[in-house]
Every structure is written in structure tokens, then in C-alpha cells.
Amino acid sequence: MSDAILKIKNLKIEFKSGKETVQPIRGVNFELKKGETLGVVGESGSGKSVTSLAIMGLLPERTSKIVDGEINFKGNDITNLKEKQYRKIRGNEISMIFQEPMTSLNPVFTIGQQLSEPLRQHRNMSKKEIEKAVINVLNQVGIPRAEQIINEYPHQLSGGMRQRVMISLALLCEPDLMIADEPTTALDVTIQAQILELMKNIKQENDMSLLLITHDLGVVAEMCDRVVVMYAGEIVEVAEINELFNEPLHPYTRGLIDSMPTQNTRKERLYSIRGQVPRPNEITKGCVFANRCPLAFSKCFEETPPVFARDDHLSKCWLQNTKEGEVV
């Protein structure tokens, strides 16, 4: 069993907006093993992006705060790292691909200028060497005419090309961990498949660990070794990929799987989980999913379930209540 490269322990994050304080991340625990692809799934608003920004140390400074818990990267607690030290990690040991390729590149700098930046910050290389490395990595992500592209501006590239540029930006310093926050959501389907394929190959070639955030279980099935299911700022289930699809334990996960469109069967109507993810300020006692859960019983509305374990398969649901499995 390989070591964990990233451990998130009981992470709690607070946001201040005006006088009100909300906690969109409430006690999140998971581990990412070395060389693994871990998927994080959940509906919009479940806290996937906030979690990944916390790992990057990029939460908005003034309005948010990690109030409890630990982010441990390669054995070091990086939760309260000074900005100066965090900067040495960003783009170097941990890099991130963002949700929005159209707006994530600076419109007034060339691709080459922007791609030089991580190497400039983290490596001692001459201009010539940097340019060579940039062209190299652009070739690696399958961008044609890399020598010309480095002199072009973002608006001259298509969405798919921009996301390839973002991937190459994340790759430049050969990070140990890459976080991809819905890297394909903004792209059309054929491009999505290409980008996913590319990420798969690149992960293997570069011996990285990948944290893949998505709300698309199809993407998870395609890419991941293990999956973390997030709901309203909590983790409700963690399982190995096949196990998750064969035997989902949490009703929320089942709902997600049932609402997947499949290519072979034409259902009359797609299943959908009724209701919506509660906003952080709407959360009360009991299980966070209780109000939408088809199987909820009285206890679900009264007490927050602990985490139950069946070997490596974790779930946070009273239906799994067997005293010996409880890990809390």
C-alpha cells in the first residue's frame, strides 16, 4: 500500500459575508494516495471548489478562514503556511487546473509569457531554456505549432486549446499533485473526451497524483481509482471505483448513479434527486441529506450520522448502522 501524499483531516472552512458567517465545509476527511486518481463528486454548491482552493492556499484572504482541521501534504501540515512559503508550493509541487478555461488566462499576455511564469518562479533557468521547456510541454499536451502559439494571445485559441494550455501550465514544474477542478465542464463533448484522455496519459507519464473534481459520474468511471462523494460541505461516502458503482451505500450516491444518462437504454425520463442542495446557512441538525432522502427515517432528522466503515468503504448514513463499523 502506497503512502498518502495528501491528507485532509476534519477540515472546516468559514466564509464571512457581511455580518453573517457560513460554514460551507464542515469536517471533511479524505486521503489521496501517491500515484492515485481520486475523484471528488457532488452537485453544484457541495463545496468541491472551496476544498480545492483551500489545498492551494487560495481561499479569499479577507472573507474566509480555515477554522479547524489540517491539510497535510507530503507529511507537512500546510494549513497555516505563510504566504511566502505557500508560494513555493503553488505551481511547483501542487498545481491546479481551473473550471473556466475561457477566463483563466490573462487576455493581455501571450501564451508564452504566461507559461514561462511557473518556471521563472520555481526553477533557475535561462530565458532560452524556459522557452524550450514551454514548447516541449505544449507538444506534450498535443498543441500543434507550439512555436507560434507561444506568441499568440488567449483569445486566438479555442476553448479546448485553452484548456490544453491550462494543463500545460499545471504540468510545467512536474508537480507531485495536480488538482483539476471540473477541467472539462466548459467544453463540448468531443473535446471533453480528448482532454480526459490527455490527462490520463499525462498522469501516467509524469507519475503524479490527481485530484479530479467533477459532478459527472461518467468522468469518474472513466478516470478514477477511488471516489469521494461530497454533499453540502460534508463527505458522505468514500469508496473504490468499482465498489462505488456496484454497491453504493449512501442514498445520495445511489441517486447520483441513477440519474446518470446511459447510452444503451433509453429511459422514459431521467431520474433526478428531488429538491436542492441546502445552502450552508440552511443546515440544521440531523443528516444533511435527510430532507431529500427517499429512505430517511426519524433518526435521520434528529442525529447527525457518524462515519461507518466496511473495510475501506466509508459512508455517513444511519442505514449502515452496525456498531462494529462505526469510526466516527
Added chain:
Amino acid sequence: MLDFVIKRFLQVIVVVFLALTVVFFLIRLAGDPTTLFLPPDAPREQIEEYRELLGYNRPLYVQYGDFMYNAIQGDFGESLRSQEDALGIVLDRLPATFQLAITSLILALFIAIPLGVLSAYKRNTVFDRIGVGLTVVGQAVPSFWLGLILIFLFAAQLQLLPSGGGGTPVHMILPTLTLAAYSVARFTRFTRSAMLDVLQKDYIRTAKASGVPTMRLIMRYALRNSLIPIITLVALDLGVLLGGAVITEAVFSWPGVGRLLWQSLMNRDFPIVLAGVFIIALIYAIINFVADILYAYVNPQIRVK
């Protein structure tokens, strides 16, 4: 890009043409100037004779056509007072106006951009709040009032600086400060809000995620993007500074086009007014023309199609 330049250049011509047309008809509404140049008890025949001499007895559209025909050739007629070439008189005053406007602009930029950037970076701190407060005051104070206060303080009370006139650098200090004050306030506010807008953009987050240090993030990545709206504003304001120096020039008796225009308007010296408007409109339009080209230069989305 060439298409763009040509198109914008044609716009310059249209703007100047329209400005002249509007002012031509507007000042005619104020009546014709002949009576001002003759004694009040001048006989009717003499007035008529004078009007005929100057061509004011012809139908308005004929006068207009005649004026435009000559104006295109750079001939705005002679000053009704001094009988000298009107355009020549205006051009003589131009360097003084430029000197004042450009000095004020440069001063304003040197103060405002760093202040705006700092204010955005330290947003919602005491420094920022005081800064924002001052800029609000700065924009609200009328320039003639500020001018008079400065004259009162530095010329009358402290007797450090001359209250008016032109020529030496010392004479420039008060009018420059007066003219710059408004721009400093305006540019600071604008730089601040442009920076705040840019700082929360996704691409700034991307740069942070690449490990770019804060200073470089602000001075290189965010400032470059903010410059796009700032350049436009500055260019617009340079036009305002040039044309709108009228009051400041009058307060400080600064011998520029603004003061000349103001005096000529009082005297109904129409050829000079029109020549002055022509020069100011032309400069205004050319400045905007140059600003657009600069804008295209810093914003590749326009430059590179």
C-alpha cells in the same frame, strides 16, 4: 489595423466639422457683433455699412458656407479687434495651454496611479478609506474655488508664489496644482476601481496558482489589465484639461487658449472664437484618436484579429 486607423481618422474629421457647425450657429444666436464695435449712437446707415463690410447682412446659410469654405483652407478670418489673423492668434496661445495641461496631467498620473494601486491593494483599510474620502472631496471642489483658495493662501497670505501671469516655472505652480487636483482625484478613484475589478478575475487566480509573488502579480499582471480603461479615461480627460482649462486660465491670468477664448466670447470676436473652437476640437479629436490606437496596442483583442 490599418482599416481601424483610417476609420478612426475619418471620425476625427467629422467631429471637428460638427463642433464648428454647432458653435457657428450657437454664437450667431447671441446676435451679431457689429453693435459692440460701434458707438451706441451710431447712425443706422453706418451699422448697415459695417455689417455689409463684414458680411453679416447675408443669409445665415451663405455665411456658413462661406465660413466653411474658408475654414477648410485654414482661413478663419481676422480678429474683429486687432485685425490680425484669427488662427494665428490662437496658435500663438497654444503652447501656453499645452504646457499647463501636460504638466498637470503628468503630475496627476504620477500621483494618482500609485495611489490608486495602493488603495486597491490595501482595500478597506484605514489608508484606503482616507484615500477614498479625499478623492470624493477632490472631485467635488470646483476648480475656480480651489484656485482662489490657493491664491489666497500662497500668494496673498504667505506671499510665496505669484497669483497670476505667465512665463516662469514659478508662475506655473498654482495653476498646475489647481488643474491637476481634479484629475488626481478622478484618476485615483478610477485606478482603484479598475484594479479591484481586475484583482478578482480568474486569470489573477491562475497567476497566483503559478506561484507569482504579490508584488509582481499587482505591478505586472493586474496593472497591465487595468491600464486599458485608465488610458481611455486619461485621454478623454486630456481633452477636458485642454479645453476646460478655460476657468483656471482665467483665474490665474494664464495666457493660454482658454483665457483667449473666454475673452473673445465676451467681446464677440467671432473669428477668434471659431478658430479657438477649431483648434480645441481638433486636438480633442486627435487625442482620442491616439488614445484608441494606444488602447488597441495594450489590448490585443482589438489589435490582433
